[in-house]
Amino acid sequence: MIRNNAYILVTIIYFIYFQLSKQYGPIFRIQMGSVKMVVLSGYETVKSALVDSADDFAERPFVRIFENINHGWGISFSHGENWKEMRRFTLSTLRDFGMGRSTIEDKIVEEIGFLIKELESEKGRPTDLAMIVNLAIGNIITSIVMGHRFDYQNPTLLRLMHLVNENMRLIGCPSVQRYNVFPLLRYFPGDHLKVKQNISELHSFLQKTFLQHLKDLDRDDQRSFIDAFLVKQKEEEANPNSHYHEANLLSVITTLFSAGTETTASTIRWAIFFMAKYPDIQKHVHEEIDKVIGTSLPKYEHRVIMPYTNAVIHETQRFANIVPTNLPRATTKDIMFKGYYLPQGTYIIPLLESVLYDKTQFDNPESFCPEHFLDSDGRFVKNSAFMPFSAGKRVCIGETLAKMELFLFFTSLMQSFSIHPAPGNSVIEFKIKPTVGFTSSALAPKICVISRS
Numbered sequence: 018m019i020r021n022n023a024y025i026l027v028t029i030i031y032f033i034y035f036q037l038s039k040q041y042g043p044i045f046r047i048q049m050g051s052v053k054m055v056v057l058s059g060y061e062t063v064k065s066a067l068v069d070s071a072d073d074f075a076e077r078p079f080v081r082i083f084e085n086i087n088h089g090w091g092i093s094f095s096h097g098e099n100w101k102e103m104r105r106f107t108l109s110t111l112r113d114f115g116m117g118r119s120t121i122e123d124k125i126v127e128e129i130g131f132l133i134k135e136l137e138s139e140k141g142r143p144t145d146l147a148m149i150v151n152l153a154i155g156n157i158i159t160s161i162v163m164g165h166r167f168d169y170q171n172p173t174l175l176r177l178m179h180l181v182n183e184n185m186r187l188i189g190c191p192s193v194q195r196y197n198v199f200p201l202l203r204y205f206p207g208d209h210l211k212v213k214q215n216i217s218e219l220h221s222f223l224q225k226t227f228l229q230h231l232k233d234l235d236r237d238d239q240r241s242f243i244d245a246f247l248v249k250q251k252e253e254e255a256n257p258n259s260h261y262h263e264a265n266l267l268s269v270i271t272t273l274f275s276a277g278t279e280t281t282a283s284t285i286r287w288a289i290f291f292m293a294k295y296p297d298i299q300k301h302v303h304e305e306i307d308k309v310i311g312t313s314l315p316k317y318e319h320r321v322i323m324p325y326t327n328a329v330i331h332e333t334q335r336f337a338n339i340v341p342t343n344l345p346r347a348t349t350k351d352i353m354f355k356g357y358y359l360p361q362g363t364y365i366i367p368l369l370e371s372v373l374y375d376k377t378q379f380d381n382p383e384s385f386c387p388e389h390f391l392d393s394d395g396r397f398v399k400n401s402a403f404m405p406f407s408a409g410k411r412v413c414i415g416e417t418l419a420k421m422e423l424f425l426f427f428t429s430l431m432q433s434f435s436i437h438p439a440p441g442n443s444v445i446e447f448k449i450k451p452t453v454g455f456t457s458s459a460l461a462p463k464i465c466v467i468s469r470s
């Protein structure tokens with residue numbers, strides 16, 4: 018059936034899938050512990066599966082740690098009708114409900130104002146961006162979910178972000194990956210227990226928040242995602258099969274925090290670090306911002322007339338490759354795919370790294386090169402292998418929000434500041450390394466953020 022079957026002990030296996038695909042081709046099977054997986058590699062193969070055969074690859078497999086967290090509820094690891102309903106509701110609430118494009122844009126612009134003030138107060142001293150960018154992006158999700166933001170020193174925000182970040186790191190770490198594939202490990206202590214403990218704390222905080230929202234609920238003045246969900250829950254009170262119950266609400270909101278914070282914050286940090294690393298590219302970005310926006314407030318609509326900045330953001334997402342393995346998929350029925358028989362429920366890894374670094378789609382994939390998204394006249398060009406949000410039926414639901422955040426945060430920060438490696442650290446020595454975790458975060462030395470005014 019499948020060309021190769023390599024049995025591989027679990028280590029930090031994710032980093033070697035791409036290497037294996039160079040040896041075994043675009044479709045190969047590996048076995049980790051008790052779990053057999055089929056890896057799809059390269060743009061043509063991943064696109065054929067996720068886009069051309071979208072319905073056949075629309076499920077998620079059983080992944081022990083996600084089952085512990087979600088119990089099949091919510092969106093990211095839920096199945097069938099429940100997944101469809103929660104996905105539809107979340108997408109339409111993000112799009113339509115009193116927080117349509119302009120209102121979300123307002124919230125983002127407001128948050129950027131606080132972030133800029135905070136960075137100005139550093140007065141150009143060497144700064145670690147990790148925490149502060151995380152809090153700012155976390156506040157956008159908080160505003161959407163709860164209807165308000167927190168000060169950066171607020172203990173509730175700090176604790177929420179700590180729980181979310183720690184879990185993102187633990188879920189991607191080797192010990193939890195081993196736990197996922199060796200069933201007996203569930204009887205032993207380990208990082209999976211810390212993940213569960215963090216989720217319990219997060220859920221009890223959210224349950225108290227739901228009660229408060231329920232008390233103040235006004236059908237005609239819904240101020241947050243929680244309000245919209247609770248209204249729907251009331252409307253469906255008489256329906257015994259309703260999907261609008263607390264377990265789904267807890268799971269959806271936990272996912273919005275986990276999937277919607279570190280991913281975007283990490284991409285913004287990568288973009289800022291690239292500016293410190295590549296001063297010529299930074300100069301070009303500054304010139305375009307000064308010419309197109311000047312001292313006005315950046316708006317999302319500016320991106321269509323800012324091809325260079327737009328290309329830098331796209332190249333950051335491509336190069337930073339922050340979800341290298343994608344989330345796993347499963348086949349919805351028995352299928353033949355490119356000559357191979359894949360039974361229903363086959364565990365699929367559609368390797369995003371192999372798409373974003375595909376030599377047949379990008380001239381110089383190993384280099385940071387905004388020209389990958391520009392034509393010879395400097396116009397922005399799309400590339401269908403640009404898939405950092407994946408593709409098909411399970412494509413990231415936060416894509417629109419994340420794109421708006423990335424453009425507005427990056428453009429506003431570059432409008433206000435120039436970015437430099439900290440003294441004693443030359444541009445050549447300025448190294449950015451990805452860290453191991455669920456997402457590929459940027460580890461870089463401190464930088465200096467100098468006001469341009």
Ligand code: HEM
Pocket residue numbers: 092093094104272273276277278280281284339340343344345346405406407408410411412413414415416418419
């Ligand atoms: C730069 C930022 C982001 C990146 C690169 C990213 C990437 C991804 C990827 C690769 C997937 C897997 C899709 C698949 O299975 O094919 C995903 C799924 C998902 N993302 Fe994002 N994401 C980002 C931001 C966000 C934000 C801001 C939110 C929420 C507000 C979000 C919510 C989700 C959810 C709920 C899913 C599961 C979708 C489903 O199973 O139907 N993401 N994301």
